[in-house]
Amino acid sequence: MAELDSASPTEIDRLQMELINRRHRDIIEGSVKGILSKESDARIRVRLNEA
Numbered sequence: 001m002a003e004l005d006s007a008s009p010t011e012i013d014r015l016q017m018e019l020i021n022r023r024h025r026d027i028i029e030g031s032v033k034g035i036l037s038k039e040s041d042a043r044i045r046v047r048l049n050e051a
Helices: 009-029 036-050
Strands: none
Touching: none
């Protein structure tokens, strides 16, 4: 993350697009499953309440 502090806005945009494209490809290929934000929020709440 420290390297992003000195990165140009163009480089940050490029890195963000790389990440977006990789995650999109993962969903299309079926290697990951998308979930609804409500489901994600519920999972987070459960884990926070366990602590």
